[in-house]
Amino acid sequence: MSEQNPYVKLEVPEDASFEEIQSARDRLVERHPNDERARQEIEAAYDAILMDRLRKRQEGKITVPEGIRFAEKLAEKSSKTATLAKVPESPAWLQQTLDRPSVTEVLVSAGFFTTLGTIAVLNPGSNPNKPEDSLAFLVALGVGFTMYWLNRKEQRLGRAFLLTIGTLIFGGLLTVFLLQFVPPVGLPSTTLVTLAILFLFWLVSSFLR
Incomplete structure (x- = not known):
C-alpha cells in the first residue's frame, strides 16, 4: 500500500473496527498537538476511511455501525430531536x-x-x-x-x-x-x-x- 492510503496513515488495518479507527485518530492527534498540518492529514485520512466504509456499506459489502453516518444525516436527526423536545410556551x-x-x-x-x-x-x-x-x-x-x-x-x-x-x-x-x-x-x-x-x-x- 502507498503512504497515501488512509488506513496506513492512521496505522490501522483495513478490517479495523470503528472504535479502533476512532482510537487511532485520537491517538495520532494527541501525538501532534502543535502540528496543524499533521492534524489536518490525520483528519483527512479519518474522513476518507469513513467515506470508504459508507461506500462499501452501500454496496452491501459491510455493515457500518450507527455511529458512522453522513454528517448531514446526523445533523438532521439532531434537529428533529430538538424540535420534538421543544415544548411551545403558553401565551x-x-x-x-x-x-x-x-x-x-x-x-x-x-x-x-x-x-x-x-x-x-x-x-x-x-x-x-x-x-x-x-x-x-x-x-x-x-x-x-x-x-x-x-x-x-x-x-x-x-x-x-x-x-x-x-x-x-x-x-x-x-x-x-x-x-x-x-x-x-x-x-x-x-x-x-x-x-x-x-x-x-x-x-x-x-x-x-
Whole structure:
C-alpha cells in the first residue's frame, strides 16, 4: 500500500473496527498537538476511511455501525430531536390568568365549597314548597369567598370582582340551559343551579388569578 492510503496513515488495518479507527485518530492527534498540518492529514485520512466504509456499506459489502453516518444525516436527526423536545410556551395572557395553587390551597377552597354544597342539598331551601333564601345566602357566601380568594393572589379587587360576577352569571345561565336537556335527578332545579355555581366558584378561585 502507498503512504497515501488512509488506513496506513492512521496505522490501522483495513478490517479495523470503528472504535479502533476512532482510537487511532485520537491517538495520532494527541501525538501532534502543535502540528496543524499533521492534524489536518490525520483528519483527512479519518474522513476518507469513513467515506470508504459508507461506500462499501452501500454496496452491501459491510455493515457500518450507527455511529458512522453522513454528517448531514446526523445533523438532521439532531434537529428533529430538538424540535420534538421543544415544548411551545403558553401565551403570556394565559400564563397571567392561570394559577398553580398548592395542594393546601386547593383543599381549603374545596372544603369550603363542599360544605356549602352539602348545606344546599340538606337545607330546607332545597324543598320547592319552602322559601329559597338559604340557597341565595349560600351563593352569596360563595361570591364573598371567591372574591377574597382571588384578590389575595394579586391584590386586584376589581379583577376579582369581575371574575366572580362573570362566573356567577355564566354558571346560572349555563345550568338553566343544560337543565332543559337533563332528566330529573331528585333535586329541585334551584338546588342544582346552586351546586353548579358553587363548583364553578371553586374552579375559578383555585385555578385563576
